[in-house]
Amino acid sequence: MAWSQKRIKTALCIGFLVCGGLVALVTGSARILTFYPALVNLFFLVLFGHTLFVGPSMVYRFAALKDKSIAISPYRKKIAAYCRKVTLVWCCFFIVNGSIALLSVFGETYRFWALYNGCIAYILMGLLFVGEYIVRKVVQKNMKGDFIPLTQIKLNSRDMDSIVCYQGRYTDGVFKTWQDFARDCTKMRHFLMAHKETQWILNCEDCYYFYVTFASLLQCRKEILLTANITPEFIKEIRLPGIGFLTDQKAPDSTDIAAIVEGPDAGIEEFPAIEASETRIHMYTSGSTGHPKAVLQRMKEFEEDNAFVISKWGHEFWKRKVCSCVNQHHIYGLLFSVVLPFAAGIPFRRNRITIPAEFKSLTDDSYVIVAVPAFLKRTVEDETESFGLKSPVIFTSGGVLTPDVARKTDEIMGFWPIEVYGSTETSGIAYRQSKNGLEWTPFDNAEISQNAEGCLIIRSPYISDPAGFETADLVEIFPDGRFLLKGRSDSIVKIEEKRISVTEVENRLNQNPYVKDSCVIAMEDRRQYLAAAVVLSPAGAEKFAGAEKFEINQYFRSYLAGFFEAVVLPRKWRYLDAIPQNAMGKRKKAEIKALFEKKIEDIHGISFAIKEQEEKKISVTFSAPESCDFYDGHFPEQKFLPAVAQFHIAVKVAEQYFKVAVPLVETRRIKFSHPILPDRPMILTISCDGSKFQFAYSDEAGKEYSKGTFFSKETV
Amino acid sequence: MNMDELKLEIKKIIISALELEDIKPENIVDSEPLFGAGLGLDSIDALELGIALKKRFGISFSAESSDNRKHFASVDALAAYISAQKNGETK
Incomplete structure (x- = not known):
């Protein structure tokens, strides 16, 4: 009008x-x-x-x-x-x-x-x-927001209608504003003040509910126990008397966050001041001691870390919105997908991205994507076309992003990810973008050195201990302060970015009455996983007598599921009479590992050893002894491996490794260069492309003896 | 393909795509949860299973995560979703 x-x-x-x-x-x-x-x-x-x-x-x-x-x-x-x-x-x-x-x-x-x-x-x-x-x-x-850390917010720090977070796509327009945040924090504080517990376990899928609760707990001067693991057994272990439990996951014996936040209005009250150096946030990780371990952190260090990230990449953040596929109960997810955007006044996404297809819908606006390598790898590996994202910026942390995946991410998602190196104890400490080299550049003020074993030591304002923190990562430090990572030095392994101590899994298994001894190792073929070798106790042997192996596996998996996240549950199981060990009582890791490695069964008395394996390619070494029946009936005066046998071997190896069936009558082609003589060490390499298999026989020197193709019924 | 064949096919894909050891299709209960309790698959499995199903059936999953959680709940749920998608295509 x-x-x-x-x-x-x-x-x-x-x-x-x-x-x-x-x-x-x-x-x-x-x-x-x-x-x-x-x-x-x-x-x-x-x-x-x-x-x-x-x-x-x-x-x-x-x-x-x-x-x-x-x-x-x-x-x-x-x-x-x-x-x-x-x-x-x-x-x-x-x-x-x-x-x-x-x-x-x-x-x-x-x-x-x-x-x-x-x-x-x-x-x-x-x-x-x-x-x-x-x-x-x-x-x-230069258009940018103001950096106002959570511990310093006041009601008038931002306009009431400024946007804190959004749902789905930013332009869908479903927002939570500063006013909503202030109102919901008021409700939460009223709830907390009416309860005497001084420590609360917090687990929340919804990032908005999460931060309302997180902020309110700090404003009420409560201690926070952050955990991604809310299995009843784990909660029982960390929930000592007098500790409350807030979650939106309807866990038994917990307080429902949604019920409070969506409950009756309590008005809008000023945010109580928070003393950043007096906050206590316990973050649960898998420690090397074999027991759930909490790392005590403070907002002070978090905010120092945020301030650095903003000083370094603020101009990129302020042009975009934040969305994340990282759990906010882990330090990197917490800092990058919630604490930082909130402090910088950048709208963050309420829901975590849980499937790669969700990225494809985020073409409406420009986003900072907070990711982990495992997720990026699965998002881009089978894609051929660009998602058409609007100049995104991608951060990743928690594990190594191989340059290959980084390049593919650049092709499909339009940005070569910035990797952040850090840990629960240290938060972010260094970064790299692998297109510029594999060396890591420390964050400003981070002082790095090496201990006697060659492990990295970090001293920085982001670490509360002035002595710094000694990591278990082996490093090489260059004169200019940058460094290269050389692997981990202890029993902590990473399974798809989840840090887990194999000792901890072994301890849990050994606590089970049906287990006498166990050995858990990290394996990597198609993916990373844990594998467990178990020696059953007499009670166990009795219980599982006559049971299928699948049932025994399921029993132990569901037992361990009470303590660990699904991703670290052992996927392969071997039941042994004893764990192989040497005279000194040290376990023979290589021998145990071999139990889980993929094997190619003997074919006509020929045994095979896997030389190299990839998802779509395998090479095995073998030698066909003179006694082998492949030579019978063919050219008695000059024995060599006939074409039919070469096909047979290649097909059988392919069937075993790629789990496919190759029909007997099928288009098969072979081309000979040299005869394969008995007892000669040979290498057979098979690569597959859909249903087409190419194989080649060669020797150690790389000389090719023959090559050919065949087809399987189904595609790999 | 009828529903039972579809479910068997899905189970075979679960086993082969995720390289599950010692498990046969008949060990997987149609109505049991795939994630969390039941088979106890993890988030990486969910990603890989999604890719394998997409390849095999040419279906796509929605960009809404809560829907997907529903579709991936069990073999029954997956079968229902896939056949609904397939029927939607032929119409």
Whole structure:
């Protein structure tokens, strides 16, 4: 309604001007006509000027009309302020320009009038346009939020309608605002203050609920126990008397966060102050002691770390929204997907991204994607086409991202990920982008050195202990301070970014009455996983007598599921009479490992050893002894491996390794270069592409003896 | 393909794609949860299973994570989802 009234006003003004022009034309009075430019300036001055008082400013109206995203931009207040200034500048221009136009009317001749109004005025206007455009680009580039850490927030730190987080895609427009946050924190604090517990276990899938609860706990000076693992057995172990349990996961004996946040309104109260150095946040990890271990952290270090990340990448964050596929109960997920965006005033996504397809829908806006290598790998490995994301920035941490996956991520998602190196004890300490080399650059103020074993030691403001933290990562440090990682030195292994101590899994197994001894090792073929060799106790042997192996596996898996996340549960099981060990009692890891490695069964008395294996390629070494029946009946005077046998061996190896069936009658091609003689060590390499298999026999020196192809029924 | 054949096919894919050891299709109960309790698959398995099913049946999963959690709940749920997607295509 207001708009249409304005339109009428505008139409009247234009009508008035046009009429003036017509009168001038009809009366032929040039005098009236010469006032025309001044009148036009006056008209625009009124048009622009009145919006300075009634708002939004004229320039903002134009801008919002052209770019719809301005209305939900986190910086709309700043954009509006800028547009108001530009409107003011234009008003000044109309005043000056109009005044000169008016004065030029009273000149001696019309020459100056014509020169100014016909030429100079237009040039000035053009200059102003261009000048403003350049200034705007600079302002846009530097458009940033304010960094206000959680411990320093006040109700008036941000505008009530500023956006804290969003659901789904940013432009879907489903938001939680600063006002919602303040209101929900008030409810949560009322709840907490009515309860005497001073420590609370916190686990929450929804990032908004999570941060409302997290902030409220700190504001009420409670201690937080953060855990991603809420299996009943684990909770029982860490939940000592007097500890509460807040979650949105409907766990037994817990308090439902959603019920409080969506509960009756309690008004909006000021955020109580938080002393950053007095906060106590216990983060559960898998420690090397073999028991659940909590690392005590404080907001002070978190916020120092955030401040560094913002100083380094703030300009990238402030141009984007944050979305994450990392669990916020782990330090990297917590810092990057919630604590940092909140402090920087950048909207973050309420729900974690749990399947790769979700990325494809995020083409509406520009995002900072907080990811882990395992997720990125599975997101991009089978894709051939770009997702068409709008200039994303991708962070990853928690494990090594191979340069191959990084490159593929660049192709498909449009950014070569920035890797952050850190741990629960240290938070982020170094970064790299592997296209620029594999060396890590430490964060500012991080001082690094090596201990006697060659492990990395870090001292930094992000670590509360002034002595620093000694990692279990072997490193090589260069004179310029950058470093290379060389692997881990202890029993802690990483299974798809989950840190787990194999000792801890062994301890749990050994606690089970049906287990006498066990050995757990990390394996990696198609994926990383744990494998367990178990020696059953007499009670165990009795219990599982006659049971299928699958049932025994399931029993132990569900037993361990009470203590560990699914990803670290052993996937392969061997039941032994004893764990292989040497005379000193040290376990023979290689021998145990061999129990789980893929094996190629003997074929006609020939045994095979796997030389190299990849997902779509295998090479095995073997030698066919003279006694082997493949030679019977063929060329008795000169024994060599006949074509039919070469096919048979290649097909049988392929069937075993790739788990496919190769029909007997099938298109098969082979080309011989040299005969394969008995007892000669050979290498057979088979690679598969869909249903097509190519094989080649060669020797250690790389000389090729024959090669061929065959097809399987199904595709791999 | 009828429902039982589809379920058997899904189980075979679960076993082969995830390289599960010692498990035969008949060991997997149609209605039992695949993740958490039951078979106890993990989040990496979910990703890989999604890719394998996409390859085999040419179906896509929605961008809404809560829907997907529902579809991946059990063999029954997966079979229902896949056959619904397939039928949707032929219509």
